[in-house]
Amino acid sequence: MNEEEKEQPGDPFGNIWITSRTRMQSHAKYTRYDLISHIVLTAYSVLLLGFSVFSRHLSETKLGPYTSEVSIVLSLSVLCASLVIWGLKFGKTADQHRECYLALQRLYDDEDARKNVATYHQILDRYPNQSDFDYEAMLYKNVWSQNKELRDRSGVLKYSWWRARKFEFRQLSRIFGTLFVLTCPVIFLAVLYVAG
Secondary structure, three states, rough: EEEEEEHOOOOOOHHHHHHHHEEEEEEEHHHHHHHHHHHHHHHHHHHHHHHHHHHHHHHHOOOHHHHHHHHHHHHHHHHHHHHHHHOOOHHHHHHHHHHHHHHHHHHHHHHHHHHHHHHHHHHHHOOHHHHHHHHHHHHHHHHHOOOOOOOEEEEEEEHHHHHHHHHHHHHHHHHHHHHHHHHHHHHHHHHHHHOO
């Protein structure tokens, strides 16, 4: 019996350890989203402030007649972004995923409670579910990168070369999308500068 098999002893569903690790991925993702959303709001606020400060200089450019309209659009963008980010509640969702994986870990560590399927389902019912991407991230990290042997009810979990490439492509797409959103204020300022 290898070390990975010992890591999941007596898990009657083959899911407690896997679900807790997937919820850890969800927690990390939502914490990252929370941080990025604050950075984006700050960047857009700085853009709005910079535009307001330099609007007098822009009045002598091609944008001159439109500076008040652009300022209104930027103000509304910051307001709308703030409302959307507040509504998505990234920080709260991250905290819920953390509470879930800690509860699952306590269940996993208690050999007597681990056999109670109802307790497992009660824990899952109290918290939001993870996404398919979070599950893929957990498998990629544990099965592909660390070569762990994970088991669920159907047996040993496999992670193919093609599946790893698809995950890496999705991960890169998310990174580039985030970078684009973060650089939009700079791109907007550059366009205003060039147009003027």
